[in-house]
Amino acid sequence: MKNRKNSLGVRLIQLFAAITVPLLSVLFAGGYYAKENVLAQVSRSYQNLVNSNLKMMESSLEDITINLVDIVDHDVNFLQFNRPGLTDSEYYFARMGIMQRNQAYQAYYHSVDMFYLYSSVNDTLTLSNVLGTTEDYMDKVRTWITNRVHDEDQLEPLKYKWTIVKIAGDYYLNRTVGNNLGNPSYIGALIRIDSMRSPLGNLNLQSGGDVLIVDNEGNIITSPSETMGYGFKLPREKLNRNSSFSFSHDGVKLFVVSSQSAALGINLSVVIPDSELLQGLNIFQMIVNVLPFFVLIILLVYLYYFRRMVIRPILDLLGGIHRIRKGSMETQLPSSNLLEFQALNQAFNSMVVEIQDLKIDVYEERLNAQKAELKHLQMQINPHFFLNTLNIIFQLADLKRYELVKKTVRHLVQYFRFMLQVKDNSITLEQELEHLRNYLEIQKMRYQQSFDFQIAVDEEISGASIPSLIIQPFVENAMLHGISLKTETFNLRISAVQSEEEADIMIIEISDNGKGCSARKLQELNSPDYTPGTEDGHIGIWNVKKRLAMRYQEKADIYFSENEPTGFRVRLILPVEYAEGER
Numbered sequence: 001m002k003n004r005k006n007s008l009g010v011r012l013i014q015l016f017a018a019i020t021v022p023l024l025s026v027l028f029a030g031g032y033y034a035k036e037n038v039l040a041q042v043s044r045s046y047q048n049l050v051n052s053n054l055k056m057m058e059s060s061l062e063d064i065t066i067n068l069v070d071i072v073d074h075d076v077n078f079l080q081f082n083r084p085g086l087t088d089s090e091y092y093f094a095r096m097g098i099m100q101r102n103q104a105y106q107a108y109y110h111s112v113d114m115f116y117l118y119s120s121v122n123d124t125l126t127l128s129n130v131l132g133t134t135e136d137y138m139d140k141v142r143t144w145i146t147n148r149v150h151d152e153d154q155l156e157p158l159k160y161k162w163t164i165v166k167i168a169g170d171y172y173l174n175r176t177v178g179n180n181l182g183n184p185s186y187i188g189a190l191i192r193i194d195s196m197r198s199p200l201g202n203l204n205l206q207s208g209g210d211v212l213i214v215d216n217e218g219n220i221i222t223s224p225s226e227t228m229g230y231g232f233k234l235p236r237e238k239l240n241r242n243s244s245f246s247f248s249h250d251g252v253k254l255f256v257v258s259s260q261s262a263a264l265g266i267n268l269s270v271v272i273p274d275s276e277l278l279q280g281l282n283i284f285q286m287i288v289n290v291l292p293f294f295v296l297i298i299l300l301v302y303l304y305y306f307r308r309m310v311i312r313p314i315l316d317l318l319g320g321i322h323r324i325r326k327g328s329m330e331t332q333l334p335s336s337n338l339l340e341f342q343a344l345n346q347a348f349n350s351m352v353v354e355i356q357d358l359k360i361d362v363y364e365e366r367l368n369a370q371k372a373e374l375k376h377l378q379m380q381i382n383p384h385f386f387l388n389t390l391n392i393i394f395q396l397a398d399l400k401r402y403e404l405v406k407k408t409v410r411h412l413v414q415y416f417r418f419m420l421q422v423k424d425n426s427i428t429l430e431q432e433l434e435h436l437r438n439y440l441e442i443q444k445m446r447y448q449q450s451f452d453f454q455i456a457v458d459e460e461i462s463g464a465s466i467p468s469l470i471i472q473p474f475v476e477n478a479m480l481h482g483i484s485l486k487t488e489t490f491n492l493r494i495s496a497v498q499s500e501e502e503a504d505i506m507i508i509e510i511s512d513n514g515k516g517c518s519a520r521k522l523q524e525l526n527s528p529d530y531t532p533g534t535e536d537g538h539i540g541i542w543n544v545k546k547r548l549a550m551r552y553q554e555k556a557d558i559y560f561s562e563n564e565p566t567g568f569r570v571r572l573i574l575p576v577e578y579a580e581g582e583r
Contacts (some may be wrong), residue, residue, distance in 0.1 A: 020299050024188055043244045046257040046270050051242060052201050054259045054268045060111055061162055061173070061264070062331070064189055067105050068177040072100065073186055082185050084121050095119075095126055103128055113172070114141070114190040118149045125149075140168040141190075148176070149186055158188070162264055164215060170194070171221040173264065188510070194222050197268070208252075209272040214239070216265055234258070239267050246274065266553060312343070320348060351552030392445050408445045411438040429506075430462040436475055436494065443479055452489055457496040461506050465579045467547050474510045474570045482514025482568055490514055504576050513567040517560070525560040549575075 071078050077097035080090070093183065096115065110498035117126045125146055127138065137313035148154045157163060158176040165174045171193040193213050200211045216235040238245050239537045246256040258269040313336055321330045329350060333345040358393045393412075396405045415438040418431075433455055440453045475494070483490045492512045499505040517525075524530060525541065532542050541558075548556040556574045563569040 019295065020070045023295065028233070034044055041510045042140070043257065044254075047242070047244060048202070049203075050257055050259040050268050050270055054261055056199070057111075057196055057268075058263060059190075061175075064105070065175055066164075067176075068187055068189060071157065072103065072177050072179055077101075077103070078185070078187070081117075081119060082121065082179060086121075091122065093118075095124075097330065099126060102187075107452050111195055113190050113192045113195060114515065116145055116188050116190070118145070118188075120149075126276065129405075137168055138414070141217060141274055145188070163408065164193070164221065164265060193266075197222060199332060200268075200270070202271070207273070209270070212269045214267045214269060216267070221266070227462060232266070234269060234271075234283075256521050264511060294463060317344065317348065326476055396445070398512070404445065408442060411441045411445075413437045415442065419459070427460070427468045428579075429457065429466050429508075430465045432468070432471055436472060439472070439475065439494065447483070448489070450489055451483065451492070453492040453494070455494045458498050458506075461496060461498050461576055464506060465577045466574060467551055470574070471508060471546055477516065477540060478510060478512045478568065482512045484515050488513070499573075506574055508572040508574065509569065511563045511567060511569040513563065513565075516562055516566055518567050522560050522562070548572075 007547060009211050013120070016263070025391070038420055054420060077094040080086070081094045081098060087095070098117055099115070102117070105112070115128045118124070125142060127145075128144065144165075148158060149487070155176065156163075158174055161173045162173045165172050167190075173191045173193065173196075176186050176188035178184050197211045203211065204210075210224060212220055212224060213224075213233050214220050216236070216239065218235075218239060220232060224232055235247055238247070238256075239258060242259045244255065246253060246255050248330065253274040255272045255274050256269055258267050260267045315334060320331050320333050323470065328544060332349050336342045346491070393405055396402075396408065418435045418438070422574045429443065437455055440455075444451055444453070465540055471494070478492055484493075490512065492510070494508075494510050496506060496508045499507055530542060530545065545558060552575060556572070559571045559573075561569045561571070
């Protein structure tokens with residue numbers, strides 16, 4: 001009885017109970033505590049989010065105002081723009097200089113939809129482009145701006161603060177800055193009110209919820225959702241403070257989190273139906289109540305399968321050991337579905353065979369080790385190349401070179417798909433070169449005009465079978481050790497031709513015009529006993545030599561030499577072989 005209490009099964013049940021009981025208790029207690037606090041946390045979270053976004057809006061508008069004032073007071077082009085008597089070219093270059101500066105700011109301040117520039121000297125109005133608008137819409141915008149700059153009474157309120165205006169049915173924030181000279185000129189910015197709520201556009205507000213911008217009277221000046229409708233209005237008396245409140249509209253109770261900007265005269269509000277908010281809490285409560293039982297069921301199923309998959313194979317192993325101790329040398333353990341126990345049972349069975357026969361098959365063990373090593377070599381992936389490629393993609397994306405981003409990603413996907421899918425020791429020469437083309441196209445993206453490559457192959461041998469990834473180490477070594485950006489364009493050439501003397505031999509050359517190699521290093525590489533140190537950068541060359549020796553014995557060879565006039569050259573001489581059905 002004492003031994004039974006110390007068994008693995010009993011200890012496992014005790015451990016299960018010690019984990020399950022506290023876990024279920026914590027789940028029940030935590031669920032009820034969370035229910036009491038989640039509504040307050042939701043309100044506080046939305047309030048902080050609304051306040052921070054409104055402050056970001058005000059800060060952004062202040063930066064834009066500073067930029068407009070700086071242009072009017074200090075920009076050389078704007079000061080020249082005001083002068084009468086300019087030639088057409090002088091006026092044109094001054095105007096274009098101002099607009100180019102505005103376009104640069106517009107690219108930085110994504111909230112600005114349009115900058116405009118008016119010269120009273122020439123009575124001309126220049127607008128920056130607004131994406132997604134029609135020519136008719138732009139004409140309405142031009143008309144609105146022209147009417148304001150020609151009417152001092154209408155222009156005056158727009159010159160000292162950001163003002164809500166309505167143009168072509170849309171609400172905008174407008175700021176106009178000008179000089180006080182005899183021939184005044186003005187520069188201004190228009191920001192669509194709808195675009196100011198885009199930072200909160202990804203909020204999951206459930207069905208019927210919306211992010212609104214309203215004026216101080218509670219009128220919506222953004223496009224409301226279908227559930228709100230155009231007749232929807234927030235209560236004016238509750239908008240004068242930054243807080244959350246509830247009110248009813250058409251019989252629907254709504255929960256509102258609002259923040260007011262006194263400087264802009266707008267309120268940023270998040271509106272959520274109470275029913276949706278409470279529905280989320282009810283679902284949460286139901287999950288909290290059901291989760292412990294669900295966890296309990298999972299733990300019970302886990303206990304059953306753990307006993308079946310772990311305890312039973314251990315008991316079988318102990319039984320086999322007892323039988324071996326009694327002299328039953330024919331004992332064999334059955335196969336297991338688990339890799340670990342399968343390996344353990346196989347090791348046990350092998351041990352029994354070794355005890356019976358007293359033989360160790362050294363040759364088979366070494367061959368298996370070589371196969372494992374070969375598989376490892378084939379599956380290597382260079383992390384530095386991967387990180388450099390990601391950096392290239394980032395830089396191209398940052399420059400908005402999206403076509404080049406897609407091209408680079410396509411080559412990267414093809415490169416790694418090949419590296420991960422190549423399972424056979426042999427592939428065709430064409431497949432190997434296509435894989436290298438993807439690698440070199442990515443390097444081309446990295447080095448741009450400083451690097452170029454060519455790949456040439458005879459059609460007669462394009463389907464020839466070669467060891468997989470046999471050329472790649474030399475190409476990578478060329479990129480790593482040969483390239484130099486301080487000289488002329490680094491040119492890498494890969495060619496594969498059929499030998500003119502022997503039709504069953506092909507010659508593969510990898511050559512470059514890079515930094516080359518010392519005579520001592522060439523002698524070392526061409527040595528039949530070449531074995532680099534663990535830190536040597538040419539470990540891939542040793543791998544290739546070893547693989548070629550395993551496959552072709554003495555029928556294949558590698559020669560290293562200088563390239564003329566500068567650079568490095570590798571020549572692989574391989575037998576022409578074809579896989580069954582390839583020729």
